[in-house]
Amino acid sequence: MSEDSLKYLAEMDPFTLDELMTQHGQEVWNFAYFLTKNRSMADDITQDVFLQVYRHVTSFRGEASIKTWLLKITRNISHNYRNTAFIRKVLLVDVAVSKEYSRSAEQAFLEKETANHVWRQVFNLPVKFREVLVLHAKYELSMSDIAHILKIPEGTVKSRLFGARKKMSALLKEERIINEPI
Template sequence: MDYDYLKQMNDGLDRNALLDELMVTYGKEVWNYAFFLTRRRELAEDIAQDSFIKAYHHIYSYRGDRSMKAWLLAITRNTARDYFKSAWFRKVQFIPEDFGQGLARPSAENEWFGTQRQREIWNAVLELPRKLRETLLLYAHHQLSIKEISELTQLSEGTVKSRLFRARAVINRTFGKSAVSEGRDRT
């Protein structure tokens, strides 16, 4: 599809209302993806903010050739890459946050903080090298298909599958299991 569907919206497009809508619907997705890439909450917040501001300014360039989520995640990815390239980022050494300590902190006010096992899994996944981590989480967390991940990362579908396999193998090794996935992958 090569038309700009947003321009077809009835009564014109209220860009501010659309921004609200995008943030309510995809705010968590964008923030989480930025977090998976950086493993730092304050960076995820910065990148998520920048990504939505870019989306706001480029909303008319969105074409319905992919899902809005995939479009926003692509912007997020490019924004994160700009961060990684910056002199400031290269000077600062980041230590990944311990998921159990830093994120899901149990407290009386916060009843839901995940199980110990969930924290172990997330810690293991966030310890993966960035390329494997990103591919695995685009698939398992953001629920993108192999094709969508391939378009987003501009890698061949074969490479995406290979990274997914390697990521699973590492995690399975951590938990003492062979690298087999459940059922068929989404294509």
């Protein structure tokens, strides 16, 4: 979907909104899930994101890509959800599941377990590190796009990314030491 067609979304052609949801819906849901650690909350946030797009499509200025704009809205709504007292009390952690396929069942199981383990460690990071790492590693966004989404300078993005990688390395190294046979 081009940015020009998004401008016409203000007139709300349902097929254009459907196209936007089809193209970016899974990415929005995944990012909401990474931020909240809760599947049902990610569902609600995804619906709210596209509802906000429907209501405020005229606020899209084309300064960033559509994907960046949607992820920024997702981040803002996710933070609002997380900051409510009820949500803080009932937040449940689900396990991220890898969708990769491989040749053997054993290999698939081991790859899935490894991926789950790494994502569990990502969930242990503070939000400011987790969101930068996910936007960079999972969504492959540039430093400037991440800075735009988070409303922070690019230097801060680089610093947080460095800190996130350092903490992940320490978490994974610590766990290897703990799990090694004596």
